[in-house]
């Protein structure tokens with residue numbers, strides 16, 4: 001069997017180059033004829049991905065699901081062109097995530113798109129549930145945007161489970177500047193539900209962790 005760590009490294013390297021490309025594209029003011037030529041080159045590059053494509057519900061071979069690694073997650077995935085990617089660490093008081101957003105994640109000029117903050121919080125809050133042994137899905141997310149989130153600024157995200165009632169979990173989260181953690185840019189409250197085994201099996205037929 002192919003070395004999994006080697007493959008994860010290759011996936012992450014490709015992801016890093018794609019993120020860099022996305023940022024270059026979002027910032028470029030290069031002449032129009034260059035853009036037209038580059039689009040053709042990217043199309044030719046895409047045609048070189050000739051290997052097997054995974055099925056819609058198939059878990060990527062590099063992942064560990066539901067408790068571990070999602071390499072193509074748009075929030076945490078090192079293989080994702082879209083992810084910052086968010087780096088997560090477990091602390092005594094819940095989870096802490098670190099990242100900086102780029103111009104490719106912009107909403108208002110110079111500031112992050114609100115959907116990015118919501119997505120990153122949603123993901124981190126979801127991982128906070130998994131860290132309690134309850135891999136769960138979001139059923140409600142209330143996001144308060146208190147200050148705009150500058151792009152290219154190191155950010156600290158926090159997620160803490162505040163209550164567990166059977167399979168229902170409540171989680172709070174925030175985004176702050178890493179160098180000014182008292183200033184809350186975004187605050188969130190979320191409700192999550194850990195699907196029961198039957199529901200999880202039907203939702204994620206490709207997940208070995210839920211099968212007999």
Ligand SMILES: CCCCCCCCCCCCCC(=O)SCCNC(=O)CCNC(=O)[C@H](O)C(C)(C)COP(=O)(O)OP(=O)(O)OC[C@H]1O[C@@H](n2cnc3c(N)ncnc32)[C@H](O)[C@@H]1OP(=O)(O)O
Pocket residue numbers: 066067122123124125126127130135136137138139166167168193194195196199200
């Ligand atoms: C799970 C796996 C993933 C983990 C990956 C690792 C972490 C990655 C982190 C990534 C994070 C990314 C996160 C994402 O992006 S998750 C993606 C966005 N979220 C969804 O798509 C979830 C859609 N909802 C559902 O599929 C079902 O509702 C689920 C599966 C969650 C529960 O269906 P299930 O059949 O299992 O539950 P139940 O019917 O037995 O109900 C149980 C209890 O819950 C209450 N209730 C249920 N639903 C709702 C609702 N919508 N509103 C209000 N309440 C609701 C219900 O009243 C009952 O309460 P009670 O009567 O007992 O008091």
